[in-house]
Amino acid sequence: MRHLLSAADLDRDGAVHVLDVAEQMAATQRREIKKLPTLRGRTVVNLFFEDSTRTRTSFEAAAKRLSADVINFSAKGSSVSKGESLKDTALTLEAMGADAVVVRHSASGAPHRLAHAGWSRSAVVNAGDGTHEHPTQALLDAYTMRRHLRAAGSGHALGRDLHGVRVVIVGDVLHSRVARSNVLLLHTLGAHVTLVAPPTLLPVGVGTWPCEVSHDLDAALTGGAPDAVMTLRVQAERMTTTGGGFFPSAREYSRRYGLDRRRAALLPEHAIVMHPGPMNRGLEISADAADSARSTIVEQVGNGVAVRMAVLYLLLAGGEPAAPTPGGDS
Ligand code: NCD
Numbered sequence: 386m387r388h389l390l391s392a393a394d395l396d397r398d399g400a401v402h403v404l405d406v407a408e409q410m411a412a413t414q415r416r417e418i419k420k421l422p423t424l425r426g427r428t429v430v431n432l433f434f435e436d437s438t439r440t441r442t443s444f445e446a447a448a449k450r451l452s453a454d455v456i457n458f459s460a461k462g463s464s465v466s467k468g469e470s471l472k473d474t475a476l477t478l479e480a481m482g483a484d485a486v487v488v489r490h491s492a493s494g495a496p497h498r499l500a501h502a503g504w505s506r507s508a509v510v511n512a513g514d515g516t517h518e519h520p521t522q523a524l525l526d527a528y529t530m531r532r533h534l535r536a537a538g539s540g541h542a543l544g545r546d547l548h549g550v551r552v553v554i555v556g557d558v559l560h561s562r563v564a565r566s567n568v569l570l571l572h573t574l575g576a577h578v579t580l581v582a583p584p585t586l587l588p589v590g591v592g593t594w595p596c597e598v599s600h601d602l603d604a605a606l607t608g609g610a611p612d613a614v615m616t617l618r619v620q621a622e623r624m625t626t627t628g629g630g631f632f633p634s635a636r637e638y639s640r641r642y643g644l645d646r647r648r649a650a651l652l653p654e655h656a657i658v659m660h661p662g663p664m665n666r667g668l669e670i671s672a673d674a675a676d677s678a679r680s681t682i683v684e685q686v687g688n689g690v691a692v693r694m695a696v697l698y699l700l701l702a703g704g705e706p707a708a709p710t711p712g713g714d715s
Contacts, residue, residue, distance in 0.1 A: 388500045388509040392520040392569040401545045411691035424453035430483040434460040434490045444487045447693035479505040493517035508700040516560050523566035525692040548575030553605050555581040556617030563661045568596045581605045585631045606651045615659040616644045616670045645671040657681045
């Protein structure tokens with residue numbers, strides 16, 4: 386793997402390998418000394434042109450736990466706000482010796498351009514591009530599902546992938562890079578996905594995605610016996626250019642598409658409730674669903690560090706041993 390730009394860059398074995406390495410990384414994070422020497426001397430640049438809390442800090446934590454040097458570069462306060470182009474920014478980072486660039490950008494395709502325009506030799510990781518993709522979010526979601534559904538009581542005899550797992554993804558699919566990357570990765574891993582949204586919040590061409598599509602959340606929850614329900618944020622900031630009008634009112638949206646206590650009670654006992662964050666509590670998810678025992682929302686954030694450690698390790702360290710045993714010489 387040279388770059389991670391799309392969830393579709395991974396085939397089944399590649400995706401399972403990332404999840405397995407992430408498990409090894411998570412095991413090292415339960416030790417008293419969490420830092421591994423694996424990426425000592427390497428430089429990871431976090432290049433964030435869009436706001437982020439979880440993704441940026443978890444890439445930073447992941448790189449630091451692997452002993453890489455980390456440069457955080459956010460568009461605000463940099464020359465980007467003076468109009469510097471992506472190309473000039475990339476050339477600057479190249480001159481600083483970046484081995485990996487983790488990029489978030491409001492333009493779909495920006496990470497592809499960075500990876501393939503020949504401006505730099507760094508490995509590029511897509512940390513969210515416009516409404517397009519967010520592959521490491523899909524990996525941490527798959528990791529979270531695999532962990533939970535392997536545990537007793539789910540009724541699944543899960544192997545290393547997610548074969549046969551049923552997932553409902555509900556909300557603003559139109560603006561969600563998380564939804565697209567999840568559909569691609571979950572399909573690769575053998576899961577069955579149903580997207581639920583009002584017709585106004587589904588992208589053109591969703592009929593060609595490897596999943597089912599529904600407009601009826603109650604039917605998807607009761608009929609499908611899902612193992613996981615992922616709620617998506619209503620992305621108000623991406624609705625401004627069109628003047629809104631995607632749904633009649635917030636109240637109407639949560640009545641039809643919000644995950645609340647009543648709907649959570651329709652789920653099989655082992656089913657988990659997910660959200661990539663940040664949440665609009667009371668809109669796409671109620672506070673009691675978000676804070677319930679079946680919610681994995683906080684855990685997803687923690688799993689993000691292990692998964693991003695795995696991705697950086699696989700991109701930058703290839704075959705070197707990932708996790709030396711404590712006291713071992715390396
Ligand atoms: C998501 C994103 O930025 O695409 N959040 C995240 O990475 N944790 C989803 C969102 O912003 O709604």
